[in-house]
Amino acid sequence: MTATRGFTGKPREKSEAERLPPGQALTTDFPVLSAGPTPKVDLAKWSFTLKHGPRPVAKWNWDEFNRLPQSKLTRDIHCVTTWSKFNTGWQGVMIDDILAAAGIEAPTQFTLAHSFDGYSTNVPTADLVGGKAMIATLYEGRPIEPDHGGPARLLVPHLYFWKSAKWINVLQFTEHDTAGFWEERGYHMYGDPWREQRYSGD
Amino acid sequence: MTEASASPITPAIRWQRVTINKIEKRTPTVTSFFFTPSAPFSFRAGQHVEVRLTAPDGYRAQRAYSIASAPEDPGKIELAIEKLETGEVSPFFHEVAQVGDEIELRGPIGGHFVWQAEDGGPVLLAGAGSGVAPLMSMIRHHANRNSEAPMLLLLSARTWEDVIFRDELLALDAKKGSFRLVLTITREAQRRAGDYGRRVDTPMIAEVLTRMRSPLKRAFVCGSNPFVTVASEALVGAGVAPGSIRTERYGQ
Numbered sequence: 001m002t003a004t005r006g007f008t009g010k011p012r013e014k015s016e017a018e019r020l021p022p023g024q025a026l027t028t029d030f031p032v033l034s035a036g037p038t039p040k041v042d043l044a045k046w047s048f049t050l051k052h053g054p055r056p057v058a059k060w061n062w063d064e065f066n067r068l069p070q071s072k073l074t075r076d077i078h079c080v081t082t083w084s085k086f087n088t089g090w091q092g093v094m095i096d097d098i099l100a101a102a103g104i105e106a107p108t109q110f111t112l113a114h115s116f117d118g119y120s121t122n123v124p125t126a127d128l129v130g131g132k133a134m135i136a137t138l139y140e141g142r143p144i145e146p147d148h149g150g151p152a153r154l155l156v157p158h159l160y161f162w163k164s165a166k167w168i169n170v171l172q173f174t175e176h177d178t179a180g181f182w183e184e185r186g187y188h189m190y191g192d193p194w195r196e197q198r199y200s201g202d
Numbered sequence: 203m204t205e206a207s208a209s210p211i212t213p214a215i216r217w218q219r220v221t222i223n224k225i226e227k228r229t230p231t232v233t234s235f236f237f238t239p240s241a242p243f244s245f246r247a248g249q250h251v252e253v254r255l256t257a258p259d260g261y262r263a264q265r266a267y268s269i270a271s272a273p274e275d276p277g278k279i280e281l282a283i284e285k286l287e288t289g290e291v292s293p294f295f296h297e298v299a300q301v302g303d304e305i306e307l308r309g310p311i312g313g314h315f316v317w318q319a320e321d322g323g324p325v326l327l328a329g330a331g332s333g334v335a336p337l338m339s340m341i342r343h344h345a346n347r348n349s350e351a352p353m354l355l356l357l358s359a360r361t362w363e364d365v366i367f368r369d370e371l372l373a374l375d376a377k378k379g380s381f382r383l384v385l386t387i388t389r390e391a392q393r394r395a396g397d398y399g400r401r402v403d404t405p406m407i408a409e410v411l412t413r414m415r416s417p418l419k420r421a422f423v424c425g426s427n428p429f430v431t432v433a434s435e436a437l438v439g440a441g442v443a444p445g446s447i448r449t450e451r452y453g454q
Contacts, residue, residue: 003258004255004294004306006299009257017261023254025263025290034449034451036434036444036445036447036449037444037447038431038435081266082252082265185314186215186311199214199215201214201215201216202215
């Protein structure tokens with residue numbers, strides 16, 4: 001479309017523009033997006049399970065999970081609702097290290113990440129391994145706030161942030177690319193911010 | 203991706219040009235913009251749209267806004283836009299946009315924060331400030347369909363003048379039908395019996411719930427993140443099933 005009459009937008013610096021995917025705006029806040037009330041997850045009852053289809057492959061309680069190798073990632077994150085935040089600092093366990101601890105290689109090409117509140121999202125295996133993603137337990141050095149997905153959330157920073165499932169409790173390997181909760185409601189199956197894959201058909 | 207999974211689950215949501223056909227000031231900080239779509243548009247109450255503005259250098263800004271108008275009137279999409287001092291899209295609407303201007307819009311988006319007359323009730327709507335927008339679409343849909351489903355709106359605003367859609371809501375409440383309005387005014391005393399004069403808190407939510415038949419079929423909560431957190435936790439604390447509570451949080 002031609003330019004909107006009278007719209008110029010805020011002054012933009014080049015370096016910022018290069019790091020900002022199309023249609024995104026920079027924020028210094030950390031907005032919250034979720035479909036329902038924030039679940040109260042009791043650490044004494046917390047667990048994280050790796051599944052191959054319906055079959056559990058490995059399971060950790062909170063203490064066991066926190067003894068897995070710790071890594072840090074500092075990344076720009078991009079929410080489908082058009083905010084981006086630069087240099088967010090996370091700590092947790094890389095998916096590579098989780099698979100190694102389970103003694104397996106990724107069994108299929110696709111996954112569904114499930115949350116304590118019953119929501120889910122799909123991510124291809126290739127986007128989780130090779131140092132790309134983690135289960136994060138700390139944000140900027142402190143336990144992740146419940147509103148932001150604590151005690152543990154998936155972090156796949158190169159995809160729109162709804163793919164980084166909050167309150168994760170299961171990572172399930174699936175034979176086929178299976179739509180999760182948001183994807184069934186019109187959100188994109190892959191969600192690459194640089195290709196603006198916000199919604200189905202983008 | 204496999205062939206099967208590459209086929210879209212829902213139809214693609216395409217951008218279309220829309221024309222501003224009416225501008226109506228709602229409160230000192232909120233103005234409604236009415237858009238005429240150029241392509242057929244239908245939606246369900248509670249859904250939102252994205253609008254996109256393009257600068258001469260190609261820079262684009264897009265934002266999501268909930269639809270406030272009723273689904274029965276898809277040719278007149280109403281967005282109630284609050285002016286945010288630090289924004290770049292809302293100042294454009296408030297200071298530059300005029301009737302006849304074209305922008306780009308796409309939607310509807312979202313299939314979760316949705317109520318249709320067929321869904322029935324009782325339904326509790328809790329909103330703060332411009333968070334009333336998607337709830338207003340539900341209320342108008344409820345009225346248009348003469349729904350018997352009990353529906354109560356608990357709406358928080360800073361002052362009486364800041365209550366968006368105030369006269370329309372008061373008129374619907376005055377019918378004493380299946381819709382009820384409870385206002386809470388945070389920076390002034392309440393003006394009506396049964397209203398409140400403070401921020402939403404757990405006792406208020408519990409008290410409002412006693413005015414409704416239980417169990418609730420659905421609760422919809424929309425507003426700033428702190429408001430949604432307080433209201434949804436109070437609902438859970440009062441025994442409302444978490445799975446029946448749907449939230450929409452206004453980010454920035």
